[in-house]
Amino acid sequence: MSVLSDKPVRLYDTTLRDGTQGEGFQLSLLDKLRIAERLDAFGIDYIEGGWPGSNPKDVEFFQEAKKLKLAHAKLAAFGSTRRADTPVEEDPQVRLLLEAETPVVTIFGKSWELHVTEVLRTTVEENRAMIRDTVAYLKKHGREVVYDAEHFFDGYKDSPEHALNALKAAAEGGADCLVLCDTNGGTLPGEVMEIAKAVQEAIPGVPIGIHTHNDCELGVANAVAAVKAGAVQVQGTINGYGERTGNCNLTSVIPILQLKMDLKVVPELEKLRDLSYFVDDVSNNPHFARAAFVGRTAFAHKGGMHVNAVQKLARSYEHIEPGSVGNEQNILVSELSGQSNILMKAEQLGIPLDKGSAEAKTVLQKVKELENEGYAYEAAGGSLELLIRRELGRYEKPFELKEFHTSFRQYRDGHEPVCEATVKLYVGDTGKYTVAEGHGVVNALDNALREALLPFYPEIATVSLVDYKVRIIDGHDATAAKTRVLIVSTDGTENWGTVGVSENIIEASWIALVDGIDLFLQRRK
């Protein structure tokens, strides 16, 4: 199909276009450019940047994108066929596609008679002409043309003849690839395989691709079924973002193709997890912990029995080597924990415990108590380390807190709000009483605490907060509910998570803040 590569299957990413149709998935121009560079570096073959005809941000993207130095990927501009009863050369939306100056242009057309008559409100004949003309026009201008057959499976189930005729129009126009789209996500894998085969018999010689959605939680399965049936292009998005329930999740399809079907599609699969987190971070979306392959819990073991088996033989409860996708085994500490979890965690922390020892039991007991109060150590290894250190007497109190106070005053006369915090503490016999302002209460507390400790512990100057997360544990009695705060601190080289729980967010934040600095000081001792 293209000069691009001899890959058995090519990856077509539409995170920047279809992905942004998803709720809460918004990208600035800069975000889009950063993601495009990452996708290229990861080895994605096609990057669909946007729909110039739909909004100015996308027009701007393609102007800026010309400056990108992509090593491997081809940029694709997305759009629709010409309007009904309009010569293609006079269609402004089609002109914008050419002005994007991308090597690839992807256009979608209608395959479902229902859409032609009810939504487009034109005739079946005109629809075919719209498809044929637009593809041919873009080919004449030297573009590689990908044709997205919207609603192909629904259209085919409604009338195979009509769906195939619409698709043939694209082939007649010279399309380089015919992409079958399960736009509404309602098709089952068996149907996808059967219909994908039928298309290749009806229209031999033109490569086909697959574009699926996750409305039945089958987006990945449908893409895999199409590849088994001969599809050579897979369209999807990173982390499955997209309209409604989202698009086919490339983050799952890629390792399946490469590890389970022996189709080499990317050079460095071990960068998959980082790519997944990168897209979440750039789009300011929380990471989905249960995500296949890349999720925080994808290789997490909680049940005592499983942990025990995994210790004997990782393969016993892991379908792949976590490192192959850049992930890692994660032993969760929780009420279901056998002692094995604590022992392994302690060993990771360099504080070996003996199985069945009194210490191990005490620590486990303490963890269970605190978890009942709402603490969660799964993402707060720092607080867990402090807990183990305290229980085992491997802890020296670096300072004695006396009191803290925060004040926030909001003026309605346009005066900036004032947020202030005071901290009173002792290091040995020396007392410190400091005050500081901040962007918010927690920031002010952080500043006041540092100011109090710096004279005694100048090394904390290197410590800073990199993440702050709030979770209401019981939303039922609203603001009186318990609040769990997770903080991630860094000293520039290492990160560690700490947790605080309280009926009010300020105290919860304070507990996590103090743990973050306390742990750093313990480790320096």
Added chain:
Amino acid sequence: MSVLSDKPVRLYDTTLRDGTQGEGFQLSLLDKLRIAERLDAFGIDYIEGGWPGSNPKDVEFFQEAKKLKLAHAKLAAFGSTRRADTPVEEDPQVRLLLEAETPVVTIFGKSWELHVTEVLRTTVEENRAMIRDTVAYLKKHGREVVYDAEHFFDGYKDSPEHALNALKAAAEGGADCLVLCDTNGGTLPGEVMEIAKAVQEAIPGVPIGIHTHNDCELGVANAVAAVKAGAVQVQGTINGYGERTGNCNLTSVIPILQLKMDLKVVPELEKLRDLSYFVDDVSNNPHFARAAFVGRTAFAHKGGMHVNAVQKLARSYEHIEPGSVGNEQNILVSELSGQSNILMKAEQLGIPLDKGSAEAKTVLQKVKELENEGYAYEAAGGSLELLIRRELGRYEKPFELKEFHTSFRQYRDGHEPVCEATVKLYVGDTGKYTVAEGHGVVNALDNALREALLPFYPEIATVSLVDYKVRIIDGHDATAAKTRVLIVSTDGTENWGTVGVSENIIEASWIALVDGIDLFLQRRK
């Protein structure tokens, strides 16, 4: 297989057992009993309550569960085969299974030689005896026995002969159903179908079931493949909770079986969404917005073009009728919105707008501005209504805010923390200056605000907060990042969501709090 029903496929729920192996999915005894009742009412055929041999909470569950009046479902106790080299009648774990006094007992055994030798550390022959003896012993005691063949697919791929022999041992023991488990979730749908067929040829006459995991995002697809191959029992969990990436998601499999494969498995599918939310609420887990069928965005339309088409013809971008699973169409307001979204939303709010009208454009413009500041109206219809009212002059200011102040003092001498808020506002020319304490800052502010307004608007006595959510929009500069607060208020009959965004959580909460009461007063006018 059982007297239970003439259903073509029976649903086996393990939310209460395998589900609780998932991170962050913990259930109290009461939670488990409440969920069991809901599962029964929904028409689930088998409810696996827990593993009496693994923890005391589960033993207690089965004692309490005897009092449940289940209309349809059968309770199953879960456990393992007898220990190696121990007579089954002397195995305490097996005895606990009988003492659970459930009509059904499910036991798992090893199918994978690797596990037999490396994890169990016994011989292949003893493993078969363990399976055969345990099944036969439970049958002798009158139980319906479900046999979970752990790691069956991995075992079969390693050695078909060994895997089938282990499974035959269960059949010889008299198992009522042989459940093939993809314990590590690494198997593809094609393999599942092929192996499920091979099993039925090798062991004719015994019904088979399927138990899958989602490690390749194929848990649902693999269950569907097994049903196509003849499986008559599907095991899974509500919302797919479970170890690692979770179990087969019954919330997706059920509508696929019923709506796509014409297999009637539940009497009232339209209760599916409520069941999904119920399990999230009881387990204090956030609802996954992108969940297939039941997610908040499962039928959400954001792209202007799609919204436009959906207005013409819902079927054009919806694979099923949302009401059939108890869900509903949801028009999202966002930067991608065409005017259609605003128009539909306004109409839902009873404030019709004309397409292309100046008002519609102004509102859309305002929404886009605020969304760039971090606002999100998708879950805050209340704030959107206020915005539209203000833009259209359908708004009367009920009070004028002057100033507010909050103070939080934490004492380290064991004295309870003191959290106080003051509010200064005017209603007409009358000023009010109130102070109140609270569990937390927001609670204190809420109390002070109500105290100030009650004399003027006694009707707000009926208004209260039911939910309070905090989201850090940009976690990069930690506590200085922007905070989005979502509040849900109620007057006992109706709920409405409001949103506030600010660099600090107190102001963000304040904005959402005030909007919540403001909207209530506007509607009363």
